[in-house]
Amino acid sequence: xxxxxxxxxxxxxxxxxxxxxxxxxxxxxxxxxxxxxxxxxxxxxxxxxxxxxxxxxxxxxxxxxxxxxxxxxxxxxxxxxxxxxxxxxxxxxxxxxxxxxxxxxxxxxxxxxxxxxxxxxxxxxxxxxxxxxxxxxxxxxxxxxxxxxxxxxxxxxxxxxxxxxxxxxxxxxxxxxxxxxxxxxxxxxxxxxxxxxxxxxxxxxxxxxxxxxxxxxxxxxxxxxxxxxxxxxxxxxxxxxxxxxxxxxxxxxxxxxxxxxxxxxxxxxxxxxxxxxxxxxxxxx
DNA sequence: ACAAGATCCTGAACGC
DNA sequence: TGCGTTCAGGATCTTG
Numbered sequence: 001x002x003x004x005x006x007x008x009x010x011x012x013x014x015x016x017x018x019x020x021x022x023x024x025x026x027x028x029x030x031x032x033x034x035x036x037x038x039x040x041x042x043x044x045x046x047x048x049x050x051x052x053x054x055x056x057x058x059x060x061x062x063x064x065x066x067x068x069x070x071x072x073x074x075x076x077x078x079x080x081x082x083x084x085x086x087x088x089x090x091x092x093x094x095x096x097x098x099x100x101x102x103x104x105x106x107x108x109x110x111x112x113x114x115x116x117x118x119x120x121x122x123x124x125x126x127x128x129x130x131x132x133x134x135x136x137x138x139x140x141x142x143x144x145x146x147x148x149x150x151x152x153x154x155x156x157x158x159x160x161x162x163x164x165x166x167x168x169x170x171x172x173x174x175x176x177x178x179x180x181x182x183x184x185x186x187x188x189x190x191x192x193x194x195x196x197x198x199x200x201x202x203x204x205x206x207x208x209x210x211x212x213x214x215x216x217x218x219x220x221x222x223x224x225x226x227x228x229x230x231x232x233x234x235x236x237x238x239x240x241x242x243x244x245x246x247x248x249x250x251x252x253x254x255x256x257x258x259x260x261x262x263x264x265x266x267x268x269x270x271x272x273x274x275x276x277x278x279x280x281x282x283x284x285x
Numbered sequence: 286a287c288a289a290g291a292t293c294c295t296g297a298a299c300g301c
Numbered sequence: 302t303g304c305g306t307t308c309a310g311g312a313t314c315t316t317g
Contacts, residue, residue: 003310033293053311080293080311091295117311133312139290159287166311176310222310229310246310267290269309 002078004173005214022099035121043242052172079117084232138171145246152200162190163266182206184245189279245271
């Protein structure tokens with residue numbers, strides 16, 4: 001469920017609750033999904049960062065100064081349905097308890113994850129063996145590391161463009177919703193292979209624009225389904241109101257009025273405009 | 286090397 | 302109302 005905009009929104013919202021606090025306990029079952037969390041106990045959260053759809057809490061010793069380097073990373077992946085909440089509930093999978101800070105701030109944060117696809121692990125900084133997607137993560141779409149020329153060059157050799165984006169290798173953080181939205185904006189068919197330079201440039205720009213707008217809107221919250229993304233305080237994102245194709249099968253394309261089509265590509269629901277996004281056969285030469 | 290499929294899970298929505 | 306089927310925003314491992 002959560003893609004870059006939802007994970008970034010989560011980061012911004014929970015960082016003030018965690019920064020500077022010492023972790024008193026991390027309680028959960030299913031240790032294979034939440035690895036080495038005991039290493040976080042007694043450590044201070046120096047800050048929260050994000051890579052693609054992964055959140056990482058920087059941990060240092062409890063007596064570390066504010067600007068000391070962290071020596072552990074507490075990595076969180078929200079999976080399809082994970083999110084942090086201020087209250088526990090039937091789908092609470094992990095309970096994070098903080099040492100009192102004397103300011104009366106909340107002492108617990110609950111990781112809620114109905115489908116249990118979320119994962120956590122405490123590792124030494126940068127040690128991402130066992131997390132191949134994170135280890136091979138492409139550049140952040142909203143950073144200076146995301147370079148148009150590099151992206152266009154890679155896209156010329158790529159297979160079907162949507163699965164290629166979902167691999168997280170050409171660029172990080174793009175999931176099913178934002179892949180469909182970016183491809184619609186760039187007017188490229190989701191199954192198109194071997195993008196032209198013009199297509200690659202349009203897609204590069206579209207990804208940056210769509211991601212920036214979605215982050216500004218606090219991400220997308222969809223329907224009432226099990227995977228409905230919510231912020232820790234129960235608030236919804238607003239970007240679902242800006243969707244042009246995702247979840248709009250049978251409704252008119254905002255650009256040309258043709259009915260939006262939904263198909264399945266790489267086992268993912270895929271929405272596009274059959275008139276604006278035309279597939280062209282481009283065999284490997 | 287790459288693509289396609291199966292797998293991990295649960296619950297909401299839909300059809301009969 | 303009740304039951305079975307289908308579907309869901311992701312990552313990863315196996316198979317071809």
